[in-house]
Amino acid sequence: MGRDHRSRGNSRIEAAALAAFRQDVIAGLSLPQKALPPKHFYDAAGSRLFERICRLAEYYPTRTELAITRAQAGAIARFAGRGGVLMEYGSGESLKTRLLLRAMQPSVYMPVDISEAALRLAVAKLRRAFPGLRIAPVAGDFSRPLDLPRFRGRDRRVVYFPGSTIGNLTPQEAQAFLRMTRGQVGPRGAMLVGVDLKKDANVLHAAYNDSRGVTASFNLNLLSRINRELGGDFDLRRFAHYAFYNAPLGRIEMHLVSLRAQRVNVGDHRFAFDRGETIHTENSYKYSVEEFQALAAESGFRGEKVWSDRRGLFSVHGLIAD
Numbered sequence: 001m002g003r004d005h006r007s008r009g010n011s012r013i014e015a016a017a018l019a020a021f022r023q024d025v026i027a028g029l030s031l032p033q034k035a036l037p038p039k040h041f042y043d044a045a046g047s048r049l050f051e052r053i054c055r056l057a058e059y060y061p062t063r064t065e066l067a068i069t070r071a072q073a074g075a076i077a078r079f080a081g082r083g084g085v086l087m088e089y090g091s092g093e094s095l096k097t098r099l100l101l102r103a104m105q106p107s108v109y110m111p112v113d114i115s116e117a118a119l120r121l122a123v124a125k126l127r128r129a130f131p132g133l134r135i136a137p138v139a140g141d142f143s144r145p146l147d148l149p150r151f152r153g154r155d156r157r158v159v160y161f162p163g164s165t166i167g168n169l170t171p172q173e174a175q176a177f178l179r180m181t182r183g184q185v186g187p188r189g190a191m192l193v194g195v196d197l198k199k200d201a202n203v204l205h206a207a208y209n210d211s212r213g214v215t216a217s218f219n220l221n222l223l224s225r226i227n228r229e230l231g232g233d234f235d236l237r238r239f240a241h242y243a244f245y246n247a248p249l250g251r252i253e254m255h256l257v258s259l260r261a262q263r264v265n266v267g268d269h270r271f272a273f274d275r276g277e278t279i280h281t282e283n284s285y286k287y288s289v290e291e292f293q294a295l296a297a298e299s300g301f302r303g304e305k306v307w308s309d310r311r312g313l314f315s316v317h318g319l320i321a322d
């Protein structure tokens, strides 16, 4: 495959991604409660900021999930079964993925990611670390039904969805998503899902309001991205990061608060903000083990195993097609 072929493919995918981003932004800023989908946080700058979040003292999920995976790699591999097709929703650049690959030794590893650049980078690294592994990357949006290559069609399919990314979905959306995944893995399939747990609201608050302001920069970068890619004129000094735990709904909400009445242009579109009005940029749902297993049961899975840390901060669920 030549360079030209690749870059043509990329620019087509990137043009489509840009159009989708524009559409989401125009639609989201036109809502009575302005809202933007969190998947757009992750441009190059946003991905770097997210990596910094993952290393923050206050942000417990990443290191806790890694510790669980390290401590339980053998048990997780026994659950998933060796030699199956391992699909990951996400690019697979994490340390957790390597632990899982080493323990599970799948026949094929299929990372699915919306960012072709992230995918290419992760796959190059993995090929070096696992020279014998068959890797079949899929550039696409796993939140929609995907047409996946049918490698090793008779092998068991296991979807790995770490990082509590599922927390970005409402419980209703999460259920639909799990049901769709149940369709992807088939009757003998399984799923490994990382899920952040309900806990002391102060611990949650600190994780999304870190003392170094990295989460604030991550949130505000969404406005920079709109400025850069869609010709927006957001003044970042006139918006502030705001995150809180909404206990009745069991979720962290992130918002960007307009610090004054103002108008903002995005391309040819103009949006008015009252002082104190917010853009809702992210939900991060937290579940008890029982709540998540009940959700899985409503989606055609059986919650077979759950691995957690001693402090009960985070959980990794082993689900089996029911």
Ligand code: AVJ
Pocket (backbone or CB within 6 Å): 053, 061, 163, 164, 165, 167, 168, 207, 208, 215, 282, 283, 284
């Ligand atoms: C990647 C969605 C799991 O919800 O904790 C981190 C994203 N947002 N800090 C999360 C995030 C602010 C993260 N997820």
